[in-house]
Amino acid sequence: MKALVYHGAKDVRVDQIPDPRLVESDDILLRVTATAICGSDLHLFRGKVPGMEAGDVLGHEFMGIVEETGPAVTKLAVGDRVVVPFTISCGHCFFCNKSLYAACESTNPAQGTLLNRKRLRPGAGMFGYTHLYGGYAGGQAEYVRVPMANVGPLKLPEGLPDEKVLFLSDILPTGYQAVVNAEVGRGATVAIFGAGPVGLMAAACARMQGAERIFMIDHHDYRLAFAREAYGVETINFDQYGDPAELLIEATAYRGVDCSIDAVGFEAKGSTLETVLTDLKLEGSSGFTLRQCIAATRRGGIVSVPGVYAGFIHGFMFGDAFEKGLTLRMGQTHVQHWMPLLLERIQQGVLDPSAIITHRLPLEQAAEGYRLFDGKLDDCRKVILMPGNDAVPPRAATES
Numbered sequence: 001m002k003a004l005v006y007h008g009a010k011d012v013r014v015d016q017i018p019d020p021r022l023v024e025s026d027d028i029l030l031r032v033t034a035t036a037i038c039g040s041d042l043h044l045f046r047g048k049v050p051g052m053e054a055g056d057v058l059g060h061e062f063m064g065i066v067e068e069t070g071p072a073v074t075k076l077a078v079g080d081r082v083v084v085p086f087t088i089s090c091g092h093c094f095f096c097n098k099s100l101y102a103a104c105e106s107t108n109p110a111q112g113t114l115l116n117r118k119r120l121r122p123g124a125g126m127f128g129y130t131h132l133y134g135g136y137a138g139g140q141a142e143y144v145r146v147p148m149a150n151v152g153p154l155k156l157p158e159g160l161p162d163e164k165v166l167f168l169s170d171i172l173p174t175g176y177q178a179v180v181n182a183e184v185g186r187g188a189t190v191a192i193f194g195a196g197p198v199g200l201m202a203a204a205c206a207r208m209q210g211a212e213r214i215f216m217i218d219h220h221d222y223r224l225a226f227a228r229e230a231y232g233v234e235t236i237n238f239d240q241y242g243d244p245a246e247l248l249i250e251a252t253a254y255r256g257v258d259c260s261i262d263a264v265g266f267e268a269k270g271s272t273l274e275t276v277l278t279d280l281k282l283e284g285s286s287g288f289t290l291r292q293c294i295a296a297t298r299r300g301g302i303v304s305v306p307g308v309y310a311g312f313i314h315g316f317m318f319g320d321a322f323e324k325g326l327t328l329r330m331g332q333t334h335v336q337h338w339m340p341l342l343l344e345r346i347q348q349g350v351l352d353p354s355a356i357i358t359h360r361l362p363l364e365q366a367a368e369g370y371r372l373f374d375g376k377l378d379d380c381r382k383v384i385l386m387p388g389n390d391a392v393p394p395r396a397a398t399e400s
Helices: 039-045 162-169 170-181 197-206 222-230 244-250 271-280 286-298 318-324 334-346 361-373
Strands: 002-008 012-015 028-037 060-070 081-084 141-147 189-192 213-218 232-237 257-262 297-305 329-330 359-360 383-386
Touching: 012 361, 028 081, 028 162, 028 297, 028 361, 039 361, 060 141, 060 162, 081 162, 162 170, 162 334, 170 197, 170 297, 170 334, 189 197, 189 286, 197 213, 197 222, 213 222, 222 232, 232 244, 244 286, 257 286, 286 297, 286 318, 297 318, 359 361, 361 383
Parallel strands: 189 213, 189 257, 213 232, 257 297, 297 329, 359 383
Antiparallel strands: 002 012, 028 060, 028 141, 028 383, 060 081
């Protein structure tokens, strides 16, 4: 089959590799009909996350048709159309029983290694996301093996095109969990740092939850313009204002917003010192956005972090967070918990995740999709890949 294969930092190629096969009795074999490039994939593409090996198949946002089932699969049948969460969860361990599916302690072989036995114990296995999370082959491919098929894949009703439901695999539940963690409700003021796919999904969900004012902060005018039009947010460009938190405080009677959402994560454009430290591998993450969130949030407010972080950061401003009495909530998304509710909202027309898609490419052009998305070229917000022949070629790519 054809699959997008990692060969090294900024070197991904569509190769012919052996077809996947069933391994465990509760596996299914899925024929992929649509998959997407996620912002988290860019961390891998840039070589920023350890545990990637040459030959690994990328991709954790995908859906498709069940082609084969193991003998223990009871909830799905051949021919079912499903969307697959990016985490692989057993459904019955200590954490899964608490609906904390991303913390599953049964699906990640790396949990038992000497490297991870003490401080760093990664959670559930993930598709296409390094050997730190199990080394499972990803879904940017024609076919993929899906373990724990009685727990993860969500069977879809007829009548909804792939584009409407594909993002149930990751970015829509991730944006929603960020909003739930932030306790966004009617009348809330929310600051969302990062107008990428997760930030945009958070804006859509915050609006759905009744937020009164949503501020969105990003470096790219084209992404901010879309967010204004689609979700009615108030926008701030990082590059025009060196301290967006100051503007947010002034705009909220000098109190600060009720909650801030960090949808940027560890590759935030930080200070020169942070850039040097991360390049030298002396620091794991940039803390710039997190500092902005702490500064912008009112006393007693919440900082919600769906953006991926790795390792440690300096300049955390913990004293400021303590003095203001802030609550910090973060972590990988418990996708299985949120998928049924969000599917209902899509069916009701309350949410349309497909609105953020700008590029539809055949799987064969996946490397070009990474180039566009990584470089913010051609006003690229979100790329989906299709192994079939229904993809639409992109416009001539230009830097925005």
